[in-house]
Amino acid sequence: MNIKLDDALASLKDRTKEKLTPAPKVLVKDGSFDVDKLPIGAEWHRLTDVVAVVFDLKSSTNLEKGRKPASVASIYDAGVGGVVRVFNTHGADFVDIQGDGGFGLFWGDRRYERAVTAGITIRTFSIDFEAQLKAKWPDAPTTGFKVGIASGPVLAKKVGLERHLNLQEPVWAGHPVNYAAKLAQQTEPELLAITASVWDAIENNDYLTFSCTCNGGPKLLWESATFDKIPDEERYGQTIENHWCKVHGEEYCNAILDGETKRSVVEAQRHARTLLGYGSPQLITLRKSRDQLRASLAEERRSANAEALVARLLRS
Numbered sequence: 001m002n003i004k005l006d007d008a009l010a011s012l013k014d015r016t017k018e019k020l021t022p023a024p025k026v027l028v029k030d031g032s033f034d035v036d037k038l039p040i041g042a043e044w045h046r047l048t049d050v051v052a053v054v055f056d057l058k059s060s061t062n063l064e065k066g067r068k069p070a071s072v073a074s075i076y077d078a079g080v081g082g083v084v085r086v087f088n089t090h091g092a093d094f095v096d097i098q099g100d101g102g103f104g105l106f107w108g109d110r111r112y113e114r115a116v117t118a119g120i121t122i123r124t125f126s127i128d129f130e131a132q133l134k135a136k137w138p139d140a141p142t143t144g145f146k147v148g149i150a151s152g153p154v155l156a157k158k159v160g161l162e163r164h165l166n167l168q169e170p171v172w173a174g175h176p177v178n179y180a181a182k183l184a185q186q187t188e189p190e191l192l193a194i195t196a197s198v199w200d201a202i203e204n205n206d207y208l209t210f211s212c213t214c215n216g217g218p219k220l221l222w223e224s225a226t227f228d229k230i231p232d233e234e235r236y237g238q239t240i241e242n243h244w245c246k247v248h249g250e251e252y253c254n255a256i257l258d259g260e261t262k263r264s265v266v267e268a269q270r271h272a273r274t275l276l277g278y279g280s281p282q283l284i285t286l287r288k289s290r291d292q293l294r295a296s297l298a299e300e301r302r303s304a305n306a307e308a309l310v311a312r313l314l315r316s
Ligand SMILES: [Zn+2]
Pocket: 212, 213, 214, 245, 246, 247, 248, 249
């Protein structure tokens, strides 16, 4: 008997290498994404655009200091538990909690509308949460929920042990959760923060960008802000201090969720400005082409991000 030992061992070596480094397979799942069907192993499911809302309880360490475990538990239950309910009310597609913070993910139809209204609802809830806390414990530190919102492509799969459902967790590779967390770290409960892409998606919605008619409105609600911890152009974001108005909040929130974008009172204001010379016909045309350019740049950025993400995973 004569065996080709060297060849056999060489081919086994190649086989082992191949088995140990499977190339990740990426399946685009826009429209059919299901967290429960996420694979465990080398395959990833891709969503082209996901909106992440990250929240973080301010001064949570100081809130715990000198308080009984039962009191701390009740603070977390009221606060973090309250935010989870907000996510549920606003139709979040996935929620993850880690102690004093966490995130909600939104994909599919009206993802930006659901995510941003959820952020404003958390901001509104946070005011009453802190007031009740201070009423019970006057020495409690200044607290409230810091909220950041970011968007972009993600790749998802489950990591953990196969056939052990309780030892599996979805992971979300990509920028949205990471960038939204950086915003939440850098902001304050009074200022909901969003990245450049989120602003691109909502800037033409009169219900989200202009205040109600109370207090001499409508007025522009957002201010430009630069978030240094974000390494790319997503850092050129916006912040909003406003929360839902007691009179108009519910009406506006539902209008946004129903996909309405134009308010006649804002249109009238724009028109008046045009008459006053704020916008000559040429300027308006210029602004329109700027808006189109911006929209196509945002689209380019999204697909470039998606390609970079896939390339990075294929390399790792
Ligand atoms: Zn109002």
